[in-house]
Amino acid sequence: MSARPVFVHCTDVSFAWPDGTPVLTDFRLAVGPGRTGLVGLNGSGKSTLLKLIAGELTPAEGTVRIAGEVGHLPQNLVLATGLKVDEVLGIDVARAALHAIESGDTSEAHFTAVGDDWDVEERAVAVLDQLGLGHVGLDRTIGELSGGESVLLRLAALLLARPDVLLLDEPTNNLDLRARRRLYEAVDAWSGVLLVVSHDRELLERVDQIADLRDGEVRWYGGAWSDYRAALAAEQEAAERMVRVAEADVQRQRRELGDAQMKLARRKRYAQKSYENKVVPKIVANSRRSSAEVSSGKHRALHTERLTEARSRLDAAVEAVRDDDEIRIELPRTTVHPGREVLLLQDLELPYGSRVAGGFELRGPERVALLGRNGAGKTTLLRTIAGELAPVAGEAAVRVPLRFLPQRLDILDDGLSVVENVARFAPGATPNEIRARLARFLFRGGRADRAAGTLSGGERFRAALAALLLAEPAPRLLLLDEPTNNLDLASVRSLTSALDAYAGALIVVSHDVPFLESLGITRWLRLDGELRPTTAAAVRAEELAEDRESEGVTGP
Missing domain, CATH: 1.20.20 (F1FO ATP Synthase)
Known part of the structure; x- marks a missing residue:
């Protein structure tokens, strides 16, 4: 990290989407060294602001000045599955040159490529180990990693690059408990400018100040999340x-x-x-x-x-007085009667090694929490149940209409409006019926006409959820993969409210235990090579053990 002063200045910045929707107008921000948590309602412009600071977007007016190098971990991380780990880390060229020199090739180009970075491979392995990715070889491909492992890998690349300004957008998305602990440690150790957007309360307890972005302006609160909430x-x-x-x-x-x-x-x-x-x-x-x-x-x-x-x-x-709207809906058509068979898994073997030995049956309006570490195969299991992947062996039989909400929310067409996207799932509904239903998901008036590609992470989730729950036929089995990703805390409450109205069967993959407990889960399952029953108490005990381990505490 450089010894020169480090800061971020936004002066009279204005930005709007191509359709003219304003995001920021005459916006000002000044951030210096330290850890800053950026909070605000979904759609307030948090992710857009980080992209403006990172130079990925250009303001229509005003200036963004950064003293120092910038590293950005985006909210929706997309990495080509064919990329190798060393390519994501940005060390592939230096590493190849180093190996060539070690094998006897003394070409000047190799020495130029290595520069002074003779320990690049050792440093890369050390950073991977620091983030709990010590088992990930530098020659593996992204396609072999889970979503959480990919997030940590991108963070490892940023730590290796040692930028002066680090921008993190919902970095705990898709991370299991152990991986979150690794991220928290990295945040604690950061000494430059850190600006983090997150709904993770534990992460926000580690910042020095909170910047609340609301109505296009920032209000500052000293201290961490609990201090901000009290103020x-x-x-x-x-x-x-x-x-x-x-x-x-x-x-x-x-x-x-x-x-x-x-x-x-x-x-x-x-x-x-x-x-x-x-x-x-x-x-x-x-x-x-x-x-x-x-x-x-x-x-x-x-x-x-x-x-x-x-x-x-x-x-x-x-x-x-803040009046943050909540979703209010009724979904009587989703009702599943007790005793009705919803899902049957029989001797199911999944790609990448996970399996469901014997039989697993889901009946009636059960609510299942599916837990497991990153890479355990939770997303693979949901995709197999949804029919997106073929099992290696065995059967996954679904007896009712099903809808699947994936982590990446790629069920939406970015070029279509929210109304048009919902119409794809409910072709029999009139435009007025769709608009009336969307109003309950807080898409009223012109908001319903916005293109999906211009929505914030939380708005995009709301639109995707509306598309699935308003679909025809109504889903009686709903699969949700890390649904609280990208959602502010008000939106998590809205999601809980929406799912309270859902009368069908539910399978939810999440690392957010308080959220799962709020859903009235009837069965807790852990995928760890096999599908095993667990309890909320056992999950809490594991959290406590993880905390004690991270603090170096042993014994009861």
């Missing part, structure tokens, strides 16, 4: 109190305006009656009536102005 709770309590005060003020101003109008009306009636009954001379009565009218106008204007100001204060107070 936010205090802010919201104060904001809600101000709403109550402002509402009371509006009511008071309304009463005072009404009272003033009643008094002035009585004065006018008294002046008119005095004139009609000739209690006072005509000139005096006219003067009183005129005075009452002028006074009435002034008082009405004064109280109306006060009421308008009170309403403005109320609007400002309401605006300060």
Whole structure:
């Protein structure tokens, strides 16, 4: 890492998608050394901001200045399956030259390729071992690795390159418990500028400050995630109190305006009656009536102005209170009756060595949590059940309509709008019916017309989930592969709400144990060469053991 000052500056940055949808307008940000957690609702522009800083996107206006080298781990990592590990690490040329020199080839080109990096292979193996990838050889291909291993491999490449500024976008996606611990250790050891987007609360507890991106602006909170939540709770309590005060003020101003109008009306009636009954001379009565009218106008204007100001204060107070919408849906057509056979696996052997010995049966609206370490074959099993992969041996028989939501959310066509994507899965539904259903997934008005390719990770997930749950025929078996990836915490609550309304059978692959517990899981299974039953308590015990091991604690 360089000794020169390191920072990231965004000045008056504006960026919009090709269809004109604005993401950031006159945006400003300054980040210096230390660990910063970037949080915000899905669609607020977090991933876009990281891409702008990394130079992968160009702002329409404004400037992005970085002092130092930048390394970026994107949210949706796609690596060609034919790439070798040393190519991903960026050491293939130097490594080949080194091997050539060691075999006796003294060509000048080889020495140029190696430079001063004579220990490149040893350093690469050390970084892989640091991230728990010591078993991954430099000559293996990406196609042999799991999604989590691929994420860690890309992180290893960044650590080897030693950039000054490290940008991590949802880095714990697809990582099992052990791999997350390795990532946490790498974050703890980072000494440059670190900007991390994540919904992982444990990771966010390791940052020095939180940057909350909302409505195109950043608000700063010192401390880690728990400090941010406490400060936010205090802010919201104060904001809600101000709403109550402002509402009371509006009511008071309304009463005072009404009272003033009643008094002035009585004065006018008294002046008119005095004139009609000739209690006072005509000139005096006219003067009183005129005075009452002028006074009435002034008082009405004064109280109306006060009421308008009170309403403005109320609007400002309401605006300060966060109101993050949640998905609200009903899915009665997904119902599976208890006892109905949903899925049968018989002596199933999967590619890459995993298997389900004997028989496995799923009946009724069961909710199954499928756990296992990276590379255990969880995604392979789901893809086999979904019919995307053929088993090596055995049978996977599905008895009900099924839908599969993969990790990469590639069921969406990026060139089509959200409405058009859903229409592909429900060709019998009218556009108005689709829009009405999408509104429940928070795609209202123009949001439903946005191209899928312009959606944030969380929005893309919501659109994909809508497409599957609104499909025809309605799915009675739903397979979800790491569904909380890319979701902020508000969106995780929305997902839980959506799945509460789902009445079919469910198989979920996830490393997020609190999320799984919120779903009302009826059966916990672990894939570890074979499919074995486990419990939530056993999973929690493993987490505790992992924590103690990472801290060097032994014994009970």
